[in-house]
Amino acid sequence: MQNTAATKEIKTGVRPHTLAARIYKYRYFYLIMLPAIALLIIFKYIPMAGVSLAFTKYTAFAPPKFIGWDNFKELIGDASFLSALKNTLILSLVNLFLGMLFSIGFALLINEIHRKLVKSVFQTILYIPHFISWVVTASIFYLILSPSGGVINQLIVGLGGKSTYFMISEKWWTPIFYLINLWKGVGWGMIIYIAALSGISDELYEAASIDGAGRMKQMWYITLPGILNTILVVLILHLASVLNIFQSVFVLQNDLVLNVSEVIETYIYRVGLLQSDYGYSTAVGLFKSIISMLLILVTNNACKKIKGEGIL
């Protein structure tokens, strides 16, 4: 800090001209960044280099052996993978659609509550499930839906029905998955729309009602156009991560409902970590990463067009 040359330059507001002087000026930052850079390289970049395993045959019993594109050829014909891909797209997209529909709807309704305190109480209650981890959420619903003593089955039996084990039934698992996702996510999803709604000027509504526009007309011609950009941005942001659906599925699935609940990430976990087929599962992962990367780049451009700034 005592270097006179460097401080003099800052004092006079002149940028130090030699590279060495500039490096010297920021010397502590380099030092302080060392751990971050080290962790970044070890835990992000070395695994990136590790995707080269996708071109090898590598299991727990045999060392990696180069086999070119064979893993990817196998991938295209792998029925379990294709089913996982299908489930990923269905679960993700339905989730996204339901989540947005209800978040927007509830945001519009809560916006009609004009008493600030009431509004914020409701909002806070709707947030709560978001703060609960997926493991806890899954535990809560496993307990509630349990066939032995869960509330729902108690009710069904009490009303003369037959006790059902919902979580292991292929028919029930998917709708329950969507419902749990809604329960957990809808309040959180509303936040961004509420913020957008509060940005719409009151004058627009006043002018509209003076011109005789009713509530529905106001909603259609002022409110919805006012949050359209936000809706589009949220939509494409989520589309970018459509293949990433994982935690929610992982904690809620079990071996009996794999047909409807296996998604790409859980498939990678099963093949790679449980069955130790490292080469093939890396290929599945690489396939997913590349599509995700393309999605992010495309959606980032779309965002830039709509919002004027990208997400990255």
Add this chain to the structure above:
Amino acid sequence: MQEKFSFASGYRSRTIFRVCNIVFFILLSLVMLVPILKVISDSFDAKAGYALTLLPTQFTTDAYKRVFTDRELLNPLLISIFTTAIGTALCLFLTTTSAYVLLQTDMPGHKILTWLFFITMIFSGGMVPGYLLIKGLHLMNTLWSCILPPAISVADIILMKSFFESLPQSLMEAAAIDGCTPFGIFIKIVLPLSKPALASIGLFIGVRYWNQFFNFVMYITNNDLFNFQVKLRDIVLNSTDLQNSNASDTVLMSRTVQNACVIVSMIPPLIAYPFCQKYFTTGVTLGAVKE
């Protein structure tokens, strides 16, 4: 202010709408709260699950006593506290310094650094190479495997960066003119001004460490090193008796204890979040990019 556009005509229909709206949100709130209230009630109920009320039929606090005394539950709880404390401190340090350094556009190497972080946002090696790395580094069955990899979080760095950008630049310019070095500005001016952001983002990070479980599922096979989330998953899913019998050595816990564990593991996040409400909106937008 309560009635913004009150016109005599349609006043009645508006009142009906408002009443219905409030009723609707009361019902919705119940939907959100009832599952949680049921678990709370069951955690105090010796005959958990057999009543359709939201009040314990046979009040007891034994389940909570068990969580805090039984080694099998206390140990995971302590592991959770330990990893959360160390992880949060480390991650907050890395987030704060990285965010500030990424703003130093004049610093040689700034571009390379930015790209280094940026690339990790759009491409990742994936689960299996990550797993093989941890194995190769001999970090399997150590808590470092669950502390170090999540410590670099680009989304948090961006959140922090946007906070730093909102600080009054004139203060820093004035300090620079007075001869303060860039690092001095960071320590003496930026950090003291950032206390609220540090607290909020620190809480975000802390909650993430507390709630983390998949790293434990992948990297930890030793029962003694499970954190509370993994333990919870174990006892609830095992005793509701799914075919997942791979951890059958776990003693079956009573329903009351299971419910108490759910409550204990969700309390810290519920306490932490009200303090970072300010960052929700930004967090939502940023979070969308990540999982």
